[in-house]
Amino acid sequence: MSKNEETVKTEKELDCGNASRGVWLVKVPKYIAKKWEKATGDIEVGKLKIVKYPGQKSQVSLSLSEATLKIDPEQDIPKEHRFDVLAVKQQALGVFSQHIDSDRSDKIYMEGTIVEKLECRPYADQTYMTMKANSIKNASMPKRRVEQLDSVVTTFKPISDHKHNIEYEKKKKSDGKKSRTDKQAVMDMLFNAFEKHQFYNIRDLVQLTNQPISYLKEILKEICEYSVKNPHKNTWHLKPEYRHYSEDKKDKAETKSTKDDDKMSDSDDDDF
Structure with missing residues (x-):
């Protein structure tokens, strides 16, 4: 192993020199954390008082400094707080730090082992009750x-159109408005179609004739019948007086139409 590789390996190892040092894990309210974040590094943010009685848990209290209370003076917060001490059981917690240098690899240090957890709680004085009342009032106010x-507003902000509306307009523009063709020409197209297959769904007939569905239904009612029962449910077929199938051709057409019906949509033509 080269000297450089040995140095890199040493830098990446965990430094446990302070592993035996006991530290506290303290949870403070958000309003205190916000004050401390805005505080400069050269001011006193508060005083911690620890009172120990024989055979009892330590009593810990926090008194915020006047400099901390003056930070963001619009928000008035309680000054005195107490700590609820909770023992750490069946957990192994630690505090770690990392110094990032550009000239060497990162190294992780263990700053200590957490021996107690504390929760900072304010006393229910008048200042705290006023703060909570204002907080509830602000939370209940609507955002809009x-x-x-x-006066009359003459400026308006542009509103983007919905995606499906844009796609619909493009499709409508590209397809164009369907115009009605001569009735006899439409009937010829229908007869030619029914010579190939005996049963058709309304969707297929609209696609074949390129006619408005309302206009197409008017013609279909004259020369066709609508099936409402299986095996050709929701399809159109020619009336008996317009049929001219031979027996062999009719059997083939029925077989072919049965296969096509499996591919057709089962939805009713009125839903198109």
Whole structure:
């Protein structure tokens, strides 16, 4: 192993020199954490008082400094707080730090082992009750409000159209509006179609004739019948007086139409 490789390996190892040092894990309210985040590094943020009685748990209290209370003076917070001490059981918790240098690899240090967990709680004084009342009031206020305008608004913000509306307009523009063809020409197209297959779904007939569905149904009612029972449910077929199938051709057409019906949609033509 080269000297450089040995150095890199040493840098990546965990430094457990302070593993035996006991530390506290403290949870503070958000309003205190926000004050401390805005505090500069050269001011006193508070004083911690620890009172020990024989055979009892230690009593820990926190008193915020006047400098901390003056940070963001619009928010008035309680000054005195107490700590609920909780023992760490069946857990192995530690505090780790990492110094990042550009000239060498990162190294992780163990700063200590957590021996107690504490929760900071305020005393229920008048300041705390006022703060909570204001917090509840602000949370219940709607984010949007209706305001009456005294003057006419001449500027409007553009509103983007929905995606499905844009796609529908493009499709409508590309397809164009379907125009009605001569009735006899439509009937010829229908007869030619029924010579190939005996049963058709309304969707297929609209695609074959390229006619409006309402206009196409008017013609279909004159020359066709609508099936409402299986095996050709929701399909159209020619009336008996317009049929001219031979027996062999009719059997083939029925076989072919049965296969096509399996591919057709089962939805009713009125839902198109």
